[in-house]
Amino acid sequence: MFKKTMIAALSVSSLLPLAQAQAADYIIDKEGQHAFVQFKISHLGFSYILGSFEDFSGDFSYDPEDVASSSVNVDVNVSSLNSNHAERDKHILSEDFLNASEYPTATFESTGFESTGEGEGTLTGELTLHGVTNEITMDVTHIGGGEDPWGGYRDGFEGTTNLALADYDIDMSKFPPVMQEFELYVVFEGIRQ
Amino acid sequence: MWCNSIRGWGLFSILIHWLSAIAVIGLFALGWWMTDLTYYDAWYNLAPWWHRSMGMLLLGVTALRVVWRLFQPTPKEKGAPMEKVAAKIGHLLIYALLLVVLISGYLISTANGSGISVFDWFTAPATLSGLSNQASIAGEVHWYSAWALMIISLGHALAAFKHLVIDRNDVMRRMIDPRVSRRSA
Numbered sequence: 001m002f003k004k005t006m007i008a009a010l011s012v013s014s015l016l017p018l019a020q021a022q023a024a025d026y027i028i029d030k031e032g033q034h035a036f037v038q039f040k041i042s043h044l045g046f047s048y049i050l051g052s053f054e055d056f057s058g059d060f061s062y063d064p065e066d067v068a069s070s071s072v073n074v075d076v077n078v079s080s081l082n083s084n085h086a087e088r089d090k091h092i093l094s095e096d097f098l099n100a101s102e103y104p105t106a107t108f109e110s111t112g113f114e115s116t117g118e119g120e121g122t123l124t125g126e127l128t129l130h131g132v133t134n135e136i137t138m139d140v141t142h143i144g145g146g147e148d149p150w151g152g153y154r155d156g157f158e159g160t161t162n163l164a165l166a167d168y169d170i171d172m173s174k175f176p177p178v179m180q181e182f183e184l185y186v187v188f189e190g191i192r193q
Numbered sequence: 194m195w196c197n198s199i200r201g202w203g204l205f206s207i208l209i210h211w212l213s214a215i216a217v218i219g220l221f222a223l224g225w226w227m228t229d230l231t232y233y234d235a236w237y238n239l240a241p242w243w244h245r246s247m248g249m250l251l252l253g254v255t256a257l258r259v260v261w262r263l264f265q266p267t268p269k270e271k272g273a274p275m276e277k278v279a280a281k282i283g284h285l286l287i288y289a290l291l292l293v294v295l296i297s298g299y300l301i302s303t304a305n306g307s308g309i310s311v312f313d314w315f316t317a318p319a320t321l322s323g324l325s326n327q328a329s330i331a332g333e334v335h336w337y338s339a340w341a342l343m344i345i346s347l348g349h350a351l352a353a354f355k356h357l358v359i360d361r362n363d364v365m366r367r368m369i370d371p372r373v374s375r376r377s378a
Contacts, residue, residue, distance in 0.1 A: 079326045086304035087241070090328035100329070174231050 026190025035188035051083030158187040201367035201374030297334040304328035
């Protein structure tokens with residue numbers, strides 16, 4: 001297998017003798033639904049509410065030889081939020097919180113990546129939510145990658161970050177302090193283009 | 194006694210009319226109040242439970258009411274020709290808005306496919322669910338149609354008082370007293 005790959009790689013590189021080592025572009029596999037954008041927020045400090053944004057799209061660029069040049073962009077349809085409770089979802093999307101009719105899209109655009117170890121790193125980027133853009137950092141891990149059984153090539157990552165809702169002008173002052181922040185968890189596979 | 198005639202309403206229609214009137218005003222007030230409750234209010238979960246349960250019962254009663262109205266004689270309108278036309282359109286609008294308010298409310302709570310518990314007595318199952326942004330859109334429809342229903346109901350009440358005070362006919366009386374329907378012409 002390794003031999004075969006090496007031969008393939010060598011023959012491709014011999015065809016492109018002048019090509020520089022370039023980061024490959026990937027599209028997040030939303031169609032096959034190997035991608036999730038989830039949030040986790042405390043409920044009164046007693047347990048957690050879990051939910052996800054079901055509709056989003058994105059792409060990234062990744063080169064294992066030059067991870068520092070990695071980048072990722074994700075656009076999220078805010079009104080696709082689902083926490084398995086229609087009335088709560090409606091309330092979260094209302095003007096009281098996310099105001100999805102005024103701010104229908106949340107975006108993340110990376111600005112930098114710093115490796116912290118084998119397959120690990122810190123991603124920096126601009127997160128826009130509720131019309132407010134902040135620079136955030138996210139701990140990311142390269143989970144795995146390689147040829148898939150259907151003739152494509154995939155790489156998968158996950159990332160976690162904790163964010164304060166007040167930073168996005170979302171008023172949680174009537175809720176206990178533990179509910180004023182949330183965890184964002186993103187996991188996806190990209191298909192190399 | 195129970196049935197309508199072309200002269201007046203039977204007891205069944207009269208009871209449904211006034212029960213609906215009380216329920217509609219009560220639900221509107223409750224809905225307005227409960228949507229401003231804060232998270233720590235003791236009524237935060239209980240008020241919507243009453244609102245949903247009452248709403249679902251009213252939806253059932255309204256379905257029955259519409260069927261009854263279609264298969265029973267309708268008392269003749271009174272007043273000038275224009276007033277009769279206005280009354281017909283007004284009543285049709287009230288029925289339509291009532292159904293829109295009730296169904297849109299049902300579509301909010303069932304948007305994710307869960308049914309609505311009616312007084313913990315039975316569960317009204319979800320039918321239409323999972324439409325894109327269903328709860329929020331149904332919520333907008335619910336809010337505006339509820340307002341429209343309140344305004345047109347006020348017009349309905351004013352028109353009834355006009356019959357009572359200015360025209361001095363029995364239009365208002367026949368929605369109170371079922372004996373009017375049995376009077377001979």
